[in-house]
Amino acid sequence: GAVVSQHPSRVICKSGTSVKIECRSLDFQATTMFWYRQFPKQSLMLMATSNEGSKATYEQGVEKDKFLINHASLTLSTLTVTSAHPEDSSFYICSARDQQASTIYFGEGSWLTVV
Amino acid sequence: DAKTTQPTSMDCAEGRAANLPCNHSTISGNEYVYWYRQIHSQGPQYIIHGLKNNETNEMASLIITEDRKSSTLILPHATLRDTAVYYCIVSLVGATNKLIFGTGTLLAVQP
Numbered sequence: 722g723a724v725v726s727q728h729p730s731r732v733i734c735k736s737g738t739s740v741k742i743e744c745r746s747l748d749f750q751a752t753t754m755f756w757y758r759q760f761p762k763q764s765l766m767l768m769a770t771s772n773e774g775s776k777a778t779y780e781q782g783v784e785k786d787k788f789l790i791n792h793a794s795l796t797l798s799t800l801t802v803t804s805a806h807p808e809d810s811s812f813y814i815c816s817a818r819d820q821q822a823s824t825i826y827f828g829e830g831s832w833l834t835v836v
Numbered sequence: 837d838a839k840t841t842q843p844t845s846m847d848c849a850e851g852r853a854a855n856l857p858c859n860h861s862t863i864s865g866n867e868y869v870y871w872y873r874q875i876h877s878q879g880p881q882y883i884i885h886g887l888k889n890n891e892t893n894e895m896a897s898l899i900i901t902e903d904r905k906s907s908t909l910i911l912p913h914a915t916l917r918d919t920a921v922y923y924c925i926v927s928l929v930g931a932t933n934k935l936i937f938g939t940g941t942l943l944a945v946q947p
Binding site: 725727755757764765766767770812814816823824825826827828829830832 | 868870872874877878879880881882885923929934935936937938939940
């Protein structure tokens with residue numbers, strides 16, 4: 722079936738640095754991908770919608786200059802957490818819509834720890 | 837905001853059917869009902885979705901009431917590996933329509 726892959730699965734970075742997380746749709750093309758964040762014992766919170774070839778749409782309260790999203794191809798979207806701080810430590814999850822199946826599939830998630 | 841209501845938690849005995857309810861009384865005519873589950877520290881896994889007819893696949897069955905205001909996900913023979921948080925989500929089908937997660941139901945399958 723359709724697979725969405727994220728990389729890296731775990732990353733530790735120093736406070737003040739930037740870190741990039743990749744999201745790939747492996748066997749389908751995705752004009753739209755979504756980025757979520759999940760804190761421990763909470764539900765997934767939608768951060769932004771990533772559109773291939775255009776600017777991402779951010780949810781209210783999400784800083785677009787801090788969470789840079791690039792969707793350069795039909796199979797790849799990236800999320801860059803800029804100037805990371807310990808409070809950015811979280812589980813980041815991407816998803817992509819397989820239009821042929823009218824279904825959204827999720828990646829395995831990426832654990833970010835900022836020290 | 838999530839447009840669904842689910843119980844916070846449920847228990848089920850291993851080998852028995854697990855019936856997870858979901859209320860979506862404000863669902864519109866062209867919105868689908870999606871079910872996902874999330875096992876600890878993993879991304880959500882797609883289970884099933886439907887519009888108004890009941891659906892079945894290799895994982896589960898989805899029963900949607902005639903008025904579409906509620907649905908039930910049925911895992912026919914629950915195993916310990918089915919312990920997870922189950923999310924019921926209503927959404928339009930389209931390139932940019934997004935899934936908004938509620939709090940879900942924590943299903944604990946007991947040996």
